[in-house]
């Protein structure tokens with residue numbers, strides 16, 4: 254059933270010494286859905302991504318496609334289709350676009366042939382790269398040297414790299430940082446295109462017009478707790494959200 258898919262957390266908590274960086278977070282991302290996660294600096298957004306992807310130790314449950322994944326190491330979560338970008342997710346500028354994606358696919362343990370969970374051949378490495386680039390609307394740039402792309406295109410290649418192979422849910426940690434407002438608009442359009450293709454997207458960003466403009470639902474986090482979840486329209490009028498994050502409207 255539809256509720257078997259996507260990402261869901263239950264009572265997810267992360268402690269750093271005495272600091273509760275994530276406090277019993279309940280969050281879900283359905284296939285094809287764009288979900289925003291916003292909150293002030295230090296609220297715990299990156300910690301949430303680290304916890305869900307297995308890069309930091311957490312309590313609670315994480316489900317992907319209806320299956321528990323919280324006991325798995327990061328690369329196994331990645332292979333099951335949960336991928337992320339990094340806040341400082343630089344590409345190798347001197348490599349081609351294809352090489353940048355191939356490195357990630359190979360590092361993800363996919364090998365030269367991407368297989369599904371049953372070991373059936375899904376695609377060659379070249380086919381995987383091309384399909385990932387098509388997902389973000391960048392066709393035919395496989396052989397371009399990465400540093401020759403615009404910053405906006407490089408960000409999209411970073412997203413393609415995250416999705417390559419088996420992208421079911423992708424967690425984007427401040428992907429639009431450094432983009433101007435026109436580039437952010439274009440980026441948002443591409444994110445819509447990604448979600449239309451099936452994957453669920455979790456978008457973390459400080460650009461409120463980007464997040465409120467592109468997301469179907471948002472979560473607001475403060476001091477590690479989810480203090481609001483709802484539509485962007487509901488967020489704009491919620492007094493807690495305004496007080497915690499949006500400032501005086």
Ligand code: ATP
Pocket residue numbers: 269272274292293294295296297298299300301
């Ligand atoms: P930003 O918007 O600035 O990226 P954030 O919402 O992503 O912030 P986190 O980076 O998740 O917030 O940080 C949440 C809290 O956890 C902060 O108080 C931070 O100092 C703390 N923290 C994060 N990582 C660690 C760590 N590895 N060890 C100890 N404390 C940490």
